[in-house]
Amino acid sequence: MRLRDLALSLTIVGFTACTAVHGGDAPRWARAARHGLPERGYDVDHYRLELTLLPETRSIEGRCTIRLVALEELSSVLLDLAGLEVLEVRDGEGRALAFERARDELSIALAEKAPEGTLLTLDVRYGGVPRTGLWFSGERRDGSGPTQVFSQGQAEHNRGWFPCFDHPSDRATSEILLTMPADWIAVAPGQRIDIVTDGGLRREHWRMTTPHPAYLISIVAGELIRVDEQWRGLPLSYYCEPKYRDWLEDSFEETGAILGFFEEYTGVRYPFSKYSQAVVANFPQGGMENISATTLTPLTLGDELSRRDRSSVGLIAHEAAHQWFGDLITCNDWSHVWLNEGFATYMTLLYFEATRGVDEFQCLLRENTRRYLVEDRGGRRRPTVCEVWKDPEDLLDTRAYEGAAARLHLLRFLVGDANFRDGVGAYLARHAGRNVTTEDLQETFESVAGFDLDTFFEEWIYGRGFPEMDFEWSWSEGLIEGTVRQTHDSSGGTARVFHLTSEIEVGFPDRSERFPVELGQRVTTFTFPADVRPQYVRFDPDCFIPKVMSWPSRTAEEWVAIARFSKNPVARRDAALALGPLVGSQKRGEPAREELTGELLALLREDENSWVRADAATALAWVLEGPVWEALTDAATGDASARVRAAALRSLAYCGPHEGMAAFGRRVFDEAFSWETMGAAAALVTSTDPTGAPAWLIRNLQLDSPHDRLAALLLAQLARLEGPAIEKELEAWARDTTLSPTARAVAVRELARDPLDRAAVVALLRELLAEENFRLRGAVIDGLGEQDVIASRRALTEYYPRARTAKERRMIEAALRPSP
Numbered sequence: 167m168r169l170r171d172l173a174l175s176l177t178i179v180g181f182t183a184c185t186a187v188h189g190g191d192a193p194r195w196a197r198a199a200r201h202g203l204p205e206r207g208y209d210v211d212h213y214r215l216e217l218t219l220l221p222e223t224r225s226i227e228g229r230c231t232i233r234l235v236a237l238e239e240l241s242s243v244l245l246d247l248a249g250l251e252v253l254e255v256r257d258g259e260g261r262a263l264a265f266e267r268a269r270d271e272l273s274i275a276l277a278e279k280a281p282e283g284t285l286l287t288l289d290v291r292y293g294g295v296p297r298t299g300l301w302f303s304g305e306r307r308d309g310s311g312p313t314q315v316f317s318q319g320q321a322e323h324n325r326g327w328f329p330c331f332d333h334p335s336d337r338a339t340s341e342i343l344l345t346m347p348a349d350w351i352a353v354a355p356g357q358r359i360d361i362v363t364d365g366g367l368r369r370e371h372w373r374m375t376t377p378h379p380a381y382l383i384s385i386v387a388g389e390l391i392r393v394d395e396q397w398r399g400l401p402l403s404y405y406c407e408p409k410y411r412d413w414l415e416d417s418f419e420e421t422g423a424i425l426g427f428f429e430e431y432t433g434v435r436y437p438f439s440k441y442s443q444a445v446v447a448n449f450p451q452g453g454m455e456n457i458s459a460t461t462l463t464p465l466t467l468g469d470e471l472s473r474r475d476r477s478s479v480g481l482i483a484h485e486a487a488h489q490w491f492g493d494l495i496t497c498n499d500w501s502h503v504w505l506n507e508g509f510a511t512y513m514t515l516l517y518f519e520a521t522r523g524v525d526e527f528q529c530l531l532r533e534n535t536r537r538y539l540v541e542d543r544g545g546r547r548r549p550t551v552c553e554v555w556k557d558p559e560d561l562l563d564t565r566a567y568e569g570a571a572a573r574l575h576l577l578r579f580l581v582g583d584a585n586f587r588d589g590v591g592a593y594l595a596r597h598a599g600r601n602v603t604t605e606d607l608q609e610t611f612e613s614v615a616g617f618d619l620d621t622f623f624e625e626w627i628y629g630r631g632f633p634e635m636d637f638e639w640s641w642s643e644g645l646i647e648g649t650v651r652q653t654h655d656s657s658g659g660t661a662r663v664f665h666l667t668s669e670i671e672v673g674f675p676d677r678s679e680r681f682p683v684e685l686g687q688r689v690t691t692f693t694f695p696a697d698v699r700p701q702y703v704r705f706d707p708d709c710f711i712p713k714v715m716s717w718p719s720r721t722a723e724e725w726v727a728i729a730r731f732s733k734n735p736v737a738r739r740d741a742a743l744a745l746g747p748l749v750g751s752q753k754r755g756e757p758a759r760e761e762l763t764g765e766l767l768a769l770l771r772e773d774e775n776s777w778v779r780a781d782a783a784t785a786l787a788w789v790l791e792g793p794v795w796e797a798l799t800d801a802a803t804g805d806a807s808a809r810v811r812a813a814a815l816r817s818l819a820y821c822g823p824h825e826g827m828a829a830f831g832r833r834v835f836d837e838a839f840s841w842e843t844m845g846a847a848a849a850l851v852t853s854t855d856p857t858g859a860p861a862w863l864i865r866n867l868q869l870d871s872p873h874d875r876l877a878a879l880l881l882a883q884l885a886r887l888e889g890p891a892i893e894k895e896l897e898a899w900a901r902d903t904t905l906s907p908t909a910r911a912v913a914v915r916e917l918a919r920d921p922l923d924r925a926a927v928v929a930l931l932r933e934l935l936a937e938e939n940f941r942l943r944g945a946v947i948d949g950l951g952e953q954d955v956i957a958s959r960r961a962l963t964e965y966y967p968r969a970r971t972a973k974e975r976r977m978i979e980a981a982l983r984p985s986p
């Protein structure tokens with residue numbers, strides 16, 4: 167490593183672990199900077215990691231032997247290592263080497279210059295309490311210490327537990343020799359090749375022979391149980407705490423089918439020798455696609471009532487898709503992380519399309535895209551490929567996941583279904599075992615499709631944002647005239663005109679027809695022949711374009727036609743939600759009111775799609791009268807879908823105090839169809855019987871549910887009833903360590919919302935900053951940010967240097983930024 171390289175990599179990497187610098191009371195932090203590829207002058211070939219886990223002290227003892235190849239003449243080697251104490255460094259010949267620590271780096275001076283092409287071995291002995299990357303968790307209730315440990319490498323946290331070249335562009339093989347208490351078991355990437363139990367300790371040896379970036383190396387260990395299965399000869403294993411045993415197989419049952427679908431769709435076999443999924447306490451995210459060894463949150467496991475609300479299939483499919491998109495091929499640097507996350511998100515949707523049908527796919531895509539459209543606004547808008555960040559984790563937002571998946575869906579329309587599938591397969595096959603950039607994806611798709619995709623990539627991937635559009639049409643003398651306007655503000659780098667190919671669907675009483683349209687201007691007008699007046703005209707009927715759409719002149723009559731005849735469930739959902747306020751604005755007794763109510767009732771009772779029925783139930787809140795009562799109470803107790811039942815109950819809650827409805831709510835609650843429906847029934851009881859609700863809610867807070875899901879829902883209802891007694895109750899639950907941290911987080915969030923006794927709440931939140939649980943601490947930081955008093959600002963300022971994640975740092979920065 168030459169000095170120039172050292173200086174360069176300090177500027178590039180140094181800012182990523184930004185810490186607040188205190189000047190008086192006001193914290194300062196690093197600004198977002200542009201990031202390129204680090205030049206280290208070497209290529210790591212293999213990591214051999216010997217690690218002893220010491221749960222009593224939450225510390226580790228480590229020895230990391232790194233084999234690397236000099237890509238140029240080197241006199242020193244720069245590695246990433248955050249915190250921990252380095253005891254000694256030796257080279258392959260056993261010579262002790264001088265080393266220096268600066269920021270989160272370890273610079274090792276070689277005994278002599280190593281010419282280009284030299285294979286070097288460095289042996290680093292180190293230890294201490296990891297500050298990041300490796301977490302002890304699963305506290306015993308008697309306070310006697312943690313029972314599990316897990317690592318979380320992405321984006322650049324594996325440097326917190328072993329020295330490495332912590333950048334996605336460097337691929338190496340790895341092996342881990344893990345020493346731990348004898349009653350623990352472990353899982354790591356690759357195959358377990360040895361187990362030794364000796365003197366109260368257990369040692370497991372794992373080896374991964376496919377080269378991979380350092381961030382995909384992982385361990386999970388602890389007092390866990392393991393369940394093994396086989397899928398087409400591939401060992402599948404699941405790990406969890408013994409208390410979740412009964413939920414394990416049901417939650418993971420589709421794993422084989424998911425892997426099979428991805429193999430079939432991409433034409434590329436599952437790339438590794440096993441696939442494990444391990445559930446660990448306090449995992450900060452939903453899941454992480456460590457290579458051949460996914461780590462997951464326990465919240466994904468649940469009983470039958472939980473599965474009626476939400477299945478774990480989406481999360482399992484997402485992490486499994488990453489084994490191809492992210493692990494077999496990896497973004498070359500974080501600016502291209504959308505290639506990892508966008509594909510994992512879209513491949514999950516494709517699995518639902520293949521197994522649950524196109525209607526479910528359309529509805530899930532809509533939910534996904536909506537999350538992106540809400541977030542990618544104002545100052546938060548950024549391009550999909552983005553080189554500017556404070557911490558690479560800042561890029562892991564809806565632009566990398568849902569926004570990127572929506573763009574892949576548009577790409578599928580542009581190149582066609584068959585080309586899209588071929589393109590995905592070719593992209594994987596060409597780059598398997600290597601790193602990729604957005605250019606690689608564009609090149610592959612252009613070669614498969616046979617035309618250039620510059621405009622798509624410029625406007626949607628390197629550009630920012632999405633179009634906002636309105637659509638109007640009219641019919642006269644055998645012609646339909648339609649106009650699509652792109653109305654969005656383009657001042658912040660969003661394309662003024664998105665150049666798009668799309669379609670128009672024209673619906674007649676007996677049929678529908680489609681016509682292609684090209685959008686190349688802010689306002690595009692087109693005409694089509696039509697002998698009779700159509701009942702409806704829809705732009706982009708299959709919802710390929712990520713956009714915010716409005717229909718300024720669409721009439722109730724046209725919405726009714728869409729509700730009745732459109733084959734696309736998303737269009738029927740739009741119709742249901744549009745008809746709600748239209749019914750609400752009609753006077754009682756007007757024929758239109760009866761007719762529109764009838765349409766919504768038909769959707770609620772007869773539509774085969776549960777998302778449409780749920781939206782119809784929501785829209786009927788506008789018209790709680792006559793037959794609507796019966797339809798909503800029927801749906802709340804009889805619909806096959808928990809989503810529809812819960813929506814019906816929430817609509818009924820708009821009726822205000824009502825003895826009969828309160829009794830109905832209690833009955834539905836006792837029937838216990840799903841946790842969400844019980845939460846919605848509690849909302850109905852709370853609205854219709856505000857006097858009796860507190861005692862009823864507090865009594866039911868004692869009921870058990872997976873991860874205290876029910877308690878969390880009931881606490882949110884309790885918080886709607888104001889007063890000092892309620893605040894005291896919430897405070898007690900926020901402190902209660904027998905309650906799951908996710909339910910305590912709800913108590914914290916509710917308590918922090920405009921409290922009566924702000925000083926007491928700030929004091930409590932300050933105390934809770936010491937909590938280990940990521941989700942609970944997130945709620946505490948959010949809550950302190952909302953108070954905006956001297957004591958809360960001081961608590962956040964003091965905590966900032968100890969913040970565990972980039973997300974925590976960004977939350978605090980936003981809270982402490984002076985208000986405009």
Ligand SMILES: [Zn+2]
Binds near residue numbers: 484488506507510
């Ligand atoms: Zn992911």
